[in-house]
Amino acid sequence: MRHQVKYFMLALAAFAMAALLSGCSQGNTIRIGTQTFSEPKILAQMYRLLIEDRTDLKVEVMPDLATSSVVLDAIKNNDIQMGTLYTGIIFDNYFPFEMTKDRGQVLKQAQAGFDQYYGLKWYDPYGFENTYAFTVRKELAEQEHLQKISDVRPKAASMRLGVDTSWLEREGDGYPAFQKTYGITFGKTYPMEVALVYNAVASQKMDIVLAYSTDARLKEYGLVTLEDDQHFFPPYDASPVIGKQVLSEHPELNEIIGLLVGKIDAETMIALNYEVDVNKRNEKKVAEEYLRKIGLLK
Amino acid sequence: MELFIRYIGENWADLLVLTYQHIVMVLLGLALALAAGVPLGIAASRHRTLGKVILTVANIIQVFPSLALLVLLMIVFGLGSTTVVIGLFLYSLLPVIRNTYVGLTQVSPTLLEAGRGVGMSPMQILINVQLPLALPFILTGIRVAAVIAIGVATIAPLVGGSGLGREIYAGINMDNPARLYAGAIPAALLALLADLALGRLHRTVKFGK
Numbered sequence: 490m491r492h493q494v495k496y497f498m499l500a501l502a503a504f505a506m507a508a509l510l511s512g513c514s515q516g517n518t519i520r521i522g523t524q525t526f527s528e529p530k531i532l533a534q535m536y537r538l539l540i541e542d543r544t545d546l547k548v549e550v551m552p553d554l555a556t557s558s559v560v561l562d563a564i565k566n567n568d569i570q571m572g573t574l575y576t577g578i579i580f581d582n583y584f585p586f587e588m589t590k591d592r593g594q595v596l597k598q599a600q601a602g603f604d605q606y607y608g609l610k611w612y613d614p615y616g617f618e619n620t621y622a623f624t625v626r627k628e629l630a631e632q633e634h635l636q637k638i639s640d641v642r643p644k645a646a647s648m649r650l651g652v653d654t655s656w657l658e659r660e661g662d663g664y665p666a667f668q669k670t671y672g673i674t675f676g677k678t679y680p681m682e683v684a685l686v687y688n689a690v691a692s693q694k695m696d697i698v699l700a701y702s703t704d705a706r707l708k709e710y711g712l713v714t715l716e717d718d719q720h721f722f723p724p725y726d727a728s729p730v731i732g733k734q735v736l737s738e739h740p741e742l743n744e745i746i747g748l749l750v751g752k753i754d755a756e757t758m759i760a761l762n763y764e765v766d767v768n769k770r771n772e773k774k775v776a777e778e779y780l781r782k783i784g785l786l787k
Numbered sequence: 788m789e790l791f792i793r794y795i796g797e798n799w800a801d802l803l804v805l806t807y808q809h810i811v812m813v814l815l816g817l818a819l820a821l822a823a824g825v826p827l828g829i830a831a832s833r834h835r836t837l838g839k840v841i842l843t844v845a846n847i848i849q850v851f852p853s854l855a856l857l858v859l860l861m862i863v864f865g866l867g868s869t870t871v872v873i874g875l876f877l878y879s880l881l882p883v884i885r886n887t888y889v890g891l892t893q894v895s896p897t898l899l900e901a902g903r904g905v906g907m908s909p910m911q912i913l914i915n916v917q918l919p920l921a922l923p924f925i926l927t928g929i930r931v932a933a934v935i936a937i938g939v940a941t942i943a944p945l946v947g948g949s950g951l952g953r954e955i956y957a958g959i960n961m962d963n964p965a966r967l968y969a970g971a972i973p974a975a976l977l978a979l980l981a982d983l984a985l986g987r988l989h990r991t992v993k994f995g996k
Contacts, residue, residue: 553953553960563866568867769966771798
């Protein structure tokens with residue numbers, strides 16, 4: 490009877506040693522971090538497949554980092570080396586910036602600023618923008634004649650607003666600045682995982698939500714986005730980013746990252762998000778299928 | 788339900804990898820806890836004051852909310868599975884120390900006396916008399932620690948770890964119940980299996996074959 494215990498202990502010890510050893514041998518690993526929603530997760534899987542296909546590097550995707558600023562800090566600390574970020578993030582006060590809503594200007598500031606203050610290489614955009622969009626149900630839009638954000642003002646005090654977990658506190662492009670620009674204050678605000686806002690507004694648990702414009706569920710639930718008539722929201726072009734230190738150690742990554750730059754337009758991104766968010770598939774499979782389809786993966 | 792089956796069908800290979808990673812994290816944490824906990828338990832049973840200090844410290848670690856403990860560890864060790872393994876190690880420590888301690892101190896004084904009577908050294912008494920008699924208790928400690936560790940390991944993704952928690956968090960964050968179940972059900976099964984297997988081992992040791 491005792492030797493059973495002995496075997497158990499031996500097995501445990503052997504297993505622990507093996508696991509420790511295998512843990513130590515991964516020096517050449519690139520980690521790609523992602524935010525909590527589908528889009529950056531799909532893009533991270535694409536880069537994982539491309540890098541593992543074209544180099545000997547191992548790639549680990551680290552999903553579900555709470556916000557874009559967590560992703561940024563993690564790259565700065567070299568906990569992760571790559572990610573997808575959106576140009577409008579510069580208005581969240583990471584470094585001094587000049588106020589502008591011009592797409593090219595914002596991109597230029599993001600590229601220069603994050604290079605200087607965070608040691609990041611910020612690539613040119615993939616080719617799509619994922620901006621914030623105030624969103625209501627179609628019936629409500631028709632009934633109250635809502636077409637642009639300003640139309641909401643008379644009703645706002647009695648409305649429930651559902652938003653993602655960072656917008657209420659964001660500085661340059663968040664709620665306080667929004668209140669100043671539009672003079673709109675909502676009755677109640679509910680921060681939640683952004684994936685939940687679509688169902689929340691469709692099922693009337695919320696009256697209005699702040700959605701992400703490339704989300705496929707906007708169409709799926711028949712929702713209407715309101716025009717930003719005061720041009721409050723800055724541009725949010727999505728770009729791949731990488732720590733410059735890793736890039737100098739593995740210069741071959743530069744070409745691989747470039748493979749997707751300028752290659753994914755909003756329509757494509759929405760279709761990919763649709764597969765994950767509406768058809769509930771795993772982003773790994775969706776990414777692989779797409780790369781095979783466009784011939785980047787054989 | 789249909790979504791769930793389709794999801795499993797398409798991604799079972801990935802789910803197996805996640806399950807394996809989950810098990811590895813838990814076993815590493817347990818192995819470390821055994822390596823440190825049993826000697827600490829022995830020390831605690833030998834010196835009264837030292838024993839109080841060890842048990843109090845282990846108690847304090849145990850009452851820390853798991854999420855808070857992991858995040859605190861993350862500040863020191865960074866994102867990744869190392870942080871999770873250290874967290875699981877700390878969480879498994881108390882059950883192992885306490886059960887070792889209880890197991891050693893419940894050995895009847897007459898048996899110790901008998902050991903001394905036949906000329907055994909204190910070390911021989913510990914190895915040949917006390918530890919074998921304490922074994923069922925120590926196994927209970929491992930059993931409790933394993934079930935706790937399997938549960939705590941599901942929050943690993945919050946500090947950059949891997950394992951079945953990845954699917955659970957993806958399910959929550961992306962509003963996808965199929966993924967939530969794909970992570971939660973295997974994790975629950977793992978805990979049940981560990982409890983059953985270690986329970987059986989415990990009975991074998993305690994009552995013989």
